[in-house]
Structures are given as C-alpha cells and as structure tokens.
Amino acid sequence: MSTATDEDVKVLHSMGYAQELARRMGGFSNFAISFSIICILAGGITSFPLALGTGLGFEAFVGWLVGGLFALVVAACLGQIGSAYPTAGGLYHWSSTLGGRGWGWATAWINLLGLIFVVASVNVGVWLLFRDLVMGGVFHVDVTSLTVQSLDPLPAGMSVDQANAINSHAIWAQIVAVSLITVSQALINHFGIKLTTMLTDFSGYMIFVIAIVLTGTFLIWGATWDVSRLFTFVNTTGDLGGGYVPAARPAIIAFLVGLLYPLYTITGFDASAHTAEETQNARVAVPRGMLHSVFWSLVFGLAMAASFVMASPDLAATAKDGGSAWFNLFNNLPAPVVLKDVLAIGIVAANFVCALAGLTSTSRMIYAFARDGGLPGSSLWKSVSPTWRTPVAAIWLGAVLSVAATLYSPAFAALAAGCALFLYVSYAMPIAAGLFAEGKTWTEFGPFRLGFWSKPLACISLLGVLVLMYAGIQPPFDILINYAIGAIVLMLALWFGIERRRFKGPPVGADIAKRASEIASAEKAVGQSV
Template structure:
C-alpha cells in the first residue's frame, strides 16, 4: 500500500472499522462520483418544467444561482465534518458521533430514503429521456402507447376508457424499463468499484462536454437574446403552468417551490463521503470532491439554464407545456439532426451513469449502517465479496428498494421532490449536531476547516433546509406529507420501542480498542493485508 493509503487505513482503524472495501479511487474519481450523481443533464433537464411552472425565466436562472449557492454552503459544512470522519457511513456516522446514537440512527434512515429516491427518480428520468429523445427523436419510433395522457381534462376526442388504457400501458412500460435499467446498474456495481469508477470518471467528462455543446446549440440555433427574460418573474402556478403546480400559489411560495429545481439537481454530493473508504487521501479528497462537484454543477448548470430560457420561442407556452416543455424546445431547434441525435444519446447515457453512481452511494450507506447493526438482518447486508470487494447484498437491496419506490409513487415530480426533501434534511442533521458539539465534544478536526465561518454557515444550512421542508410539501408534492409523517411515526415507535435498547451505534471510546481482533479478521476475510 502507498503511504497515503496506509494513513487512510490508520484513520479508519482509529474509528473502529476494518478496511474491507478496495481503496482504489483517487481525488478526481471521488469528485466524479458526486458530479455524476448531481448530473446537470438529469435534473437540470427533467425538472426544468418546474422552474417554468413556478417563476418562469427568473426561477430557472436566478433561482438556480440562489439554490446552487445554498447547496455550496451545505457541501462546505458537510466537507468539514467529512474531513474529520472519513467513513462510508458518512452522514449517519457523523450524526452519531456529534449528536448521539439516536440522532445518528434517525439520520441513517432519512438519508437512506433520500438516496432511494435519487436512484428511483433518475431512473424514471432515464426512461422518459430514452423514450422521448432516443426512441422517438433519433429512431422515430411511435411512443404514443408508452406516453401517459392527462385525464383532467381529457384530450380532445378521447374517452375515459381510452385514456385509462393508454396510461396503464405507459405505466407498464415504465415499470419494465426501470427494472431493466436498475438491473444493469446493480450488475455493474456488483463487479467491483474499478468498473464503476471508470464509468463515473468518464461521466465527469461526458457531462461537461455535453452540457457545453448543448448550451451552445440552444444559443446558436434558438436564442432570442432577450435578456430581460432572465430577470422577469412570472407566477405560473395553477393553469398558466399547465397544472404542473395545479393550485395557484402566492408569488413568494411559487418562488420557494421553484427552488426544488436547483436543489433536486444539485444533490447526492454526499456520495463523496459514502465512498470515503474507497478513496485515497480521503480527509482531503472528500471535502474537495463535494465542494468542487457542487461548484462546477452550479456554473455549468446556470449557463445551460440561460440557454434554455433564451431559446424558448414563447415562455408562456413553454410553461404551459409542462413536462413536455423542454422536449418541445429541443425537438424544435433547427440544429443539424446528427448533432441533436448525438446530444440526445449523450444526455441519456449521462443520466444512466448518474443513477449508477446513486446506487453506489446507496449501497455504501446500507453497508455502513448494517455493520453497526442498524438494519434488520444486518449480518446479511454488511457482507463484502472477497472477490469483488463490494457490498454485494447491500447493492441488490438498494436496487430492489429503488424500483419499489417507483411502484408506489410513479410520478417523476413526486420522486424528485422527495429526493431533494429527504436528502437535504439528512444533510442538515449532522450539521445541526456539529453546531452544538463544535468546541465542546467535537474537538478533533481534519485538514479542511471553515474556521470562523463554521457556525454561521452551519446556521444558514439548517435554516435553509427548514425553508426547503416547507416548500417541499406544497401541492402537488403534498403526497410527501404522508411519507414524512409515516416515517416520523415509524422512527419514533421503533426507536423507543426497540432500537434505543438494542442499537449501540458506531464504536466510540474503549469500544474501538476492543475491535482490534474483529478488524484483523474482517480484513483477512477479504484478503486485505494490514
């Protein structure tokens, strides 16, 4: 092992954990996996209609900057904690150390739910993009039977029975497609971090190239150069937004709901933390990976959003088109057909790798939580393949759960809002614990420090997430209230009924020294020399 890897293993041992996973990721790979999950070609496209349906061009551009800067604050706060505690459990482990095992246990479940929503929502997006950009746009396949229709009101000349049959066919096609997509992603994850890393490294470059070319294409073949569009707020909630946000809301509420556009897109950067134990020089690489992935997504995503707004022939009609708005913009661009075909394939491929990276992050969260006994049948889910050095059981559990989420809530908008809401709540939990613990029980820090900005930025992050929680339960996302209430009740019942007595949390104090023999045995089982 190299000197930096030796130091990484030493730090991991000092926290009571064995080096079971293969530490093969460099700094760029750690950045790339978060950048791949953020993937401005995913949420930056598929949730663009939400921006237009709430605040038009202002929401898509100025709202993007506001949401992106907030995400950068959150990433910096998490980076400081990740530099001190570079473990695969990430948020769960940090919350446990800084706020107690109950706080950490709750963080784990909320983060896990958010990660499942990431994979679920992006894979639904992969199917929609593949259907509308590649099958229809590139190969000119008639996808009418796989495309749902509105039932209130019914399309002209269509009966309720016909609409029901079409929507049933569209739902079946989506379920089959998502199952196949997720199966391939799980297989890639199964066969080692090296293959996953190769793809996410490639995705880092792919996203940048496609985003730049896509932006230039919209500007070159469609831009009106009416810059007033970028700073004009129009409240399109209700009927003007094509019922994307069906209930008319006050302008300020519309603006807050529209922030789900950047915050759904710029999320999942905790992947850098979840792959800490597979990253060399993790105490430096992890915070750098999170912050850089958010920053460059903010910059390139803004340029892309500007091009979409400037290229729209009619902003009101784009908002009215709802989910079809961006596709109509793209398909009607008078750009060369070959260029649009290549872009379409690149967008779909980037989205596929985005969800692949999301499944990687989810499986590492499951693995880390299970090795501390946080999951039912933890002995199964914490297993690591000696051959592939990956948590194979955790990978397949994450795959199954993500598919199940699309069955319960098949609508992309609800899955996207759930992803943003639950992930950012889980981000705020260790930050809030750190605010109270810093300088008291939290006295050991890593190389990355925020210094005097630590507590002010932490307070901004926590308050901002509270605002996001309010925005995330507004119609049409009020279905998430059921998720939130149900999860809260379930967590309270489980914790006070069972887990408060059973769950010990991550090792601390004298428990770490007692784990020496267990660490040696675990590393021997996967062929890791210490």
C-alpha cells in the same frame, strides 16, 4: 500501499472499522462520483418544467443561482465534518459521533430514504428521456402508447376508456423499463468499484462536454437573446404554467417551490463521503470532491438554464406545455439532426450513470449502517465479497428498494421532490449536531476547516433546509406528507420500542480497542483483492 493509503487505513482503524472495501479511488474519481450523481443533464433537464411552472425564466436562472449557492454552503459544512471523519455512510456516522446514537440512527434512515428516491427518480427520468429523446426523437417511434395521457382535458379524439387503457399500459411499461435499468446498474456495481469508477470518471468528462455543446446548441440555433427573461419573475402557478403546480400560489411560495429545480439537481454530493473508505487521501479528497462537484454543477448548470430560457420562441407558451416543455423546446430546435441525435443519446447515457452512482452511494450507506447493527439482518447487508470487494447484498437491497419506491409513486415530480427533501434534511442533521458539538465534544478536526465561518454557515444551512421542507410539501408534492408522517411514526415506534435498547451505534472509546481482532479478521477475509 502508499504512505497516503497507510494513513487512510490508520484513520479508519482509529474509528473502529476494518479496511474491507478496495481503496482504489483517487481525488478525481471521488469528485466524479458526486458530479455524476448531481448530473446537471438529469435534474437540470427533467425538472426544468418546474422552474417554468413557478416563475418562468427568473426561477430557472436566479432560482438556480440561489439554490446552487445554498447547496455550496451545505457542501462546505458537510466537507468540514467529512474531513474529520472519513467513513462510508458518512452522514450517519457523523450524526452519531457528534449528536448521539439516536440522532445518528434517525439520520441513517432519512438519508437512506433520500438516496432511494435519488435512484428511483433518476431512473424514471432515464426511461422518460430514452422514450422521448431516443425512441421518439432519434428513431421516430410513436411513443403515444408509452406516455401517460391527460384526463382533463382529454387528448383530441380520445375517449376516457382509451386514455385509461393507454395510461395503464404506460405505467406498466415504465415499471418494466425502470426495473431492467436498475438491475443493469446493480450488476455494474456488483463487479467491483473499479468498473463503477471507470464509468463515473468518464461521465464526469462527458457531462462537461455535453453541457457545453447543449448550451451552445440552444444559443446558436434558438436564442432570442432576450436577457430580460432571466430577471423577470412571473407567477406561473396554476394554468399559466401548464398546471405543473396545479393550484395558483402566492409569488413567494411559487419561488420557494421552484427552488426544488436546482436543489433536486444539486444533491447527492454526499457520495464523496459514502465512498470515503474507497478513496485515497480521503480527509482531503472528500471535502474537495463535494465542494468541486457542487461548484462546477452550479456554474455549468446556470449557463445551461439560461440557454434554455433564451431559446424559447415564446416562454409563456413553453411553460404551458407543462412536463413536455423542455422536450418540445429541444425537438423544435432547427439544429442539425445528427447533432441533436448525439446529444439525446449522450443525455440518456449521463442520466444512466447518474443513477448508477446513486446506487453506489446507497449501497455504501446500507453497508455502513449494517456493520454497526442498524438494519434488520445486518449480518447479511454488511457482508463484503472477497472477490469483488463490494457490499454485494447491500447493492441488491438498494436496487430492490429503489424500484419499489417507483411502484408507490410512479410520478417523476413527487419522486424528485422527495429526493431533495429527504436528502437535505439528512444533510442538516449532522450539521446541526456539529453546530452544538463544535468546541465542546468535537475538538479534533481534519485538514479542511471553515474556521470563523463554521457556525454562521451551519445556521444558514439549517434555516435553508427548514424553508425547503416547507416548499417540499406544497401541492403537487403533498403526497410527500404521507412519506414524512409514515417515516416519523415508524422511526419513533422503532426507536423507543426496540432500537434504543438494542442499537449501540458506531464504536467509541474502549469499544474501538476491543475491535482490533475483529478488524484483523475482517481484513484477512477480503485480503485476496482483485
């Protein structure tokens, strides 16, 4: 082992945990896994109609800037905590350490729900992009039977029965496709972090290249260069935005709902923390990975959004295309066919790796929570393969749960909003705990410190998440109220009925010393690394 790795293991032991996972990720890999989950080629494309359907070009450009800067503030706050406590399942451990085991237990469930929505929503997006860009665009297959048809109004020449039959077929096709995609991602995760890291490292470079080429393509072959579009707000809720937000809403509400465009995209950067136990020099690499992944996503995503806005021949008409807005825009670009085909395939590949990295993050959350006894059947979910050094059972549980989420809510927009809402709430929880614990029970920090800015930035993060919560339950995302109420009721019942007495949380004080023999046994069991 290197000196840095020895220090990483020493820090991990000091928190009462064994080095079971393989510590093979460098600083770039830690950045790349978060950058791959954020993936501006995922939400930056699939959620673009939401921006047009709430505030046209202003929402896409200024909204991206506002949302991106807010995400950067949140990442800085989390980075400071992650530098002090570099563990898998970071958010859960941080909330438990700084706010108590009950607060940590609730954080774990909310973060887990958000991560499941990440994998579910992106994999639905992978299917939609593959269907429309590759099957329809590259191979010119008629995808009508795979596309949900509007019932109000009905497509020309189509009866209600025909539309219902097509919709039933389209939904089942999506379920099968998403299931197959998720299984393939679980298999890649199963066979070691090395394979996953190779793909996410490649994806990190690929996202940069494709984003630059895609932006250039829109600007060269489509740009009107009407810069005023980027700064002119038009409330397009209701029919003006193709019904993407069905009911007309006041301008301020429209703008807030539109912030789900950048905030759905720029999320999942907690992957750098979830893979802390697989990262060398984690106390430095984790906060750097989170901050850099958010910053570069903000910069490149802003340029990309601007190119989309300026490439539309008629922005108001594009907004009326609703969920098909970006696809129609791309398909009608007079760019070389070969270039568009390569971009289409690259976009789908980047989205696939995005969800692959999301499943990695989800499995580490499950593993970390289970090893402290937080999940039913924890002994299974915390197990690590001695051959592959991965939490195999946790990987497959995450895969099953993410597919199940698409069965309850197959609509991409609801899954995307749920992802942003639940993840940012889970981000706010350790930040809130840290705000009250800093300088009191929290006195030991890592090398990354915010200093004077720590508490002001924490307050901004908490206020911003409250605003996001309000925006995230507006129609058409009000289905999330059912998720939220159900989750709150279930968590309260479980905590006060069972878990408050049973769940001990992460080891503290004397419990850490008592784990010495368990740590040695666990590390011996996975000692034959691959």
